[in-house]
Amino acid sequence: MNLARYCLTSATPDPGKTALELVGAGGALLETWSYGSLTRAVLSVAAGLRATDLSPGDRILLRIGHSSDFPLAFFGAIAGGFVPIPTSSQLTASEAEAILADSGARMVLHDGHTVLPNAGSATLLGPEALVELKQAKPGDFAETHADDPAFLVYTSGTSGTPKGVLHAQRAASARRPMYSGWYGIGASDRLLHAGAFNWTYTLGAGLIDPWANGATSVVYDGPRDPDLWPDLMTDTRATLFAAVPSLYRRILKYGAVTPASFPDLRHGLTAGEALPASLYREWRERTGRELYEALGMSEISTYLSSSPSVPVKPGSPGKPQEGRKVSILSELHDTPVPVSGTETGLLAVHRDEPGLMLGYWNRAEETAAAFRGDWFLTGDRARTDEDGYFWYEGRADDLMNAFGYRVAPEEVERVLAADPQVQEVAVTAVPAREGVCLITAFVVPALPGQLDADRLAAHAAENLAEYKRPKVYKVLEQLPRTPSGKVRRSVLREGH
Incomplete structure (x- = not known):
């Protein structure tokens, strides 16, 4: 199993169908990538990276902003059998350097626009090298296995030091419960995501899942004023829109929004923050569209959600997606004791969940401490109601x-x-x-x-x-x- 191959070929899309559109201000079309051209470019990057002195499984730090180069480098690295490390373009040099040192990345791939760390012994490849990688003769997808490392993302740790979350090749296929359990996505959809590529929310909802379903991912690269988004959704003919609740709030405050706005949009998707019931109701009233929330984290992606098949209960992120094993454990016991009824406890996911991370990078003790028996503790507190909906009750730590x-x-x-x-x-x-x-x-x-x-x-x-x-x-x-x-x-x- 190779994550890049799964995303680009599992839906067997027509090679000529549009996989990725990059749009600018006013919805102007800047780039179009068909599934065929995207797959060829990804396999070119993979082959180009194999021609360097990297060994299979080596880490590659990505310092690439919001452009088509990001997905080509990310999926190209995975297709080649390497482990990309996406990072925010907002990171300072010292922050990027800390990740480089902790990850032991052998290469830093950058676009010439992001702040760079002191590369030390790592190979530094810039914009010219990116062009050469994309022009290499395409090879094949690496024959990786389900439990082999695929990518490494860094998230805040409770100690205050960012820690690497290592995901397996199976992480993409493990997202299948989200297709109907949150998105309601199909091959005809055009999904516009408002986030930056490096964020796991955008990687998953903006790229991995649309492509795994043969849909079109629409990426915006331009001014990010909140009043622009209603017209952008209209101009791009987006059928699905994904963002954090705070952006939906700003769209309602600064944008011209009515039920006649963005006529192609079926519904909105939101994650990353808790969705206040009042915001949901205002969006529903002013747009006439549903807004489906999901709860997840870098270590597992989303596992609770509402969807076209799970009606919204305002204030609740929804129910466990089909096949997910989710429980609420007592905060008073060291052993995994599920709570009863509506009692608040620690939200946990079973270790058998295929989307769960392989572990925290080089932190075996911290990985072990995240489990109680067979349950991974998410760090969130929650309760359930009589209908099986989960209700978020805040963090159990100071994050x-x-x-x-x-x-x-x-x-x-x-x-x-x-x-x-x-x-x-x-x-x-x-x-x-x-x-x-x-x-x-x-x-x-x-x-x-x-x-x-x-x-x-x-x-x-x-x-x-x-x-x-x-x-x-x-x-x-x-x-x-x-x-x-x-x-x-x-x-x-x-x-x-």
Whole structure:
């Protein structure tokens, strides 16, 4: 089993059918890739990479922005038997360097527009090399197996250090329950995704699943003002649209939206953040379209959702997709004891789930700690109701959700604490309004009452991706702590 081959050939699409459209401002068509041309280009990249000094299974760090080069490099690496590492174009040099060092990547493939790490002993290939890779003579898909590594993504760890999540070749086919359990997708669909390629949400919902169903993926590369999206959905004839709840909220606030808008759209898809019931109702009322939510994570993709076959209960992400083994375990026992009735507990997925990661990269102890017996703990708390719907009740740890990205407060705190004007700092996500939380830094200045917040924000901008940076800075005389000295983030959130 090879993930790239599964995505590009499992639906046996007509080679001449459009697989990928890249559109710009005003819906202008910039690039069109048929399934035949896309497959050839992917196999060219695969062959070109095989001609280097890489060995099968070697990691390749991708520093490529939002262009067609990203999917060609990502799927080309997998097709060649290598392990790509997608990264956000927003990462700073130090953040990218940390991932490079941790992953042991042998190569850095970049487009000339992203910030680069110090490559060290890794081979650095830029835009010219990308052109040469795409022009290589196409080869064959690597004969990998279901449990062989396919790709490595980095996510925030509870320790504040990003950790690699290693996925197997089977990860794509394991997403089948989502086809009817969330999307309701078919070969005639045109799916427009609003996210960046490096994000697992976009990789899956924007590329892997449309192609595995012979559908067309529509990718937008242009200004991202919220009022542009209604016309963009219309101009691209999108039948499905995927985004985070915060973008749907901004579309409703700034865009001209009526039931006559985007006439080809059947329904919207949302994940990455909890969907407030009020936002769902407003979208439903103003557009006349359904909005189906899914709950998932980098380690497994989505496993709970509503869909055309699972009616929405506003405020709930839905039910387990068909075939998924999901449970809620007691928070009071070390052994996996399912809770009863509507009791809140720890949301868990069975280790037999084929979409579950192979493990955390080079973190055997942390991988083992994520399980209770045969159950993988997602880190989320939830309950069920009498109809089998799940209700999200927040995180069991301190990880923050910043517009769909999970961010560890410790990582942000470590950067801010390096500024000499900071004596102590604690970071947490503080509710701003319903469904919106802002990363907030609570700072104890080194000199009482003196803090240059602009200087501190500039320091954060040099060392943190934009989505990790605090949006609010507040000065405190001291941080609230437990008797054992641990910062009480809940007090900061509640007393902001």
